[in-house]
């Protein structure tokens with residue numbers, strides 16, 4: 559990773575000027591700024607469990623990677639003009655249960671946030687899609703800590719022990735991430751960016767209103783990951799969330815009243 563990558567979010571603009579752009583993510587979602595759009599369609603995920611390939615610790619997050627060589631696992635509907643291919647999912651979390659999400663809703667910070675990243679196959683590949691305003695769609699789901707966790711998160715967290723340090727990867731097959739979805743498909747949507755460098759402004763964000771429930775132990779499991787590679791000094795992988803960015807003149811639309 560580049561030498562500056564250990565510098566915080568306030569330094570990113572030196573290498574990625576777009577980090578100070580007009581369409582950055584995450585943002586605060588406040589009811590007073592949200593516009594109910596009754597023309598917004600429901601979104602649908604059609605995922606093939608066989609597309610899941612591996613789970614890895616890249617020193618920045620825990621990521622599950624999927625086969626995106628054809629329209630095998632796709633997201634469609636909602637604000638999207640067509641199908642978008644599922645490429646990976648990853649998480650953001652804090653150093654304690656009272657913070658860790660990237661988006662903040664009416665002042666509420668959640669313990670974490672799950673991002674399912676999809677790209678628009680009208681472009682030849684992911685790298686090309688990243689350079690387009692309609693290139694990427696991220697489905698964001700908040701993680702809320704409660705006593706009785708959702709059993710579906712277990713499968714991902716069971717693999718954590720195999721990817722403790724940066725660069726560790728393990729097979730992760732036969733997994734349909736839609737089992738993680740909450741009951742309600744209500745969402746907010748707006749145009750934004752990657753929340754990490756290169757901060758490209760290529761993302762249609764679909765942020766679910768209903769969080770998924772995890773336990774404090776499950777969050778502790780995520781916090782047991784390390785930023786460092788094996789046989790390097792231990793650096794806990796925590797607080798991998800970007801602070802909220804100015805909304806400027808962006809409309810946040812809601813699919814619900």
Ligand SMILES: NS(=O)(=O)c1ccc(C(=O)NCc2ccccc2F)cc1
Pocket residue numbers: 673675685688696751752753754755756758
């Ligand atoms: N937290 S998030 O906004 O959902 C997010 C999703 C994906 C990336 C990513 O792919 N980075 C590497 C990357 C970026 C651009 C071009 C090629 C890349 F590999 C970064 C942030």
Ligand SMILES: [Zn+2]
Pocket residue numbers: 648649650673753
């Ligand atoms: Zn993310």
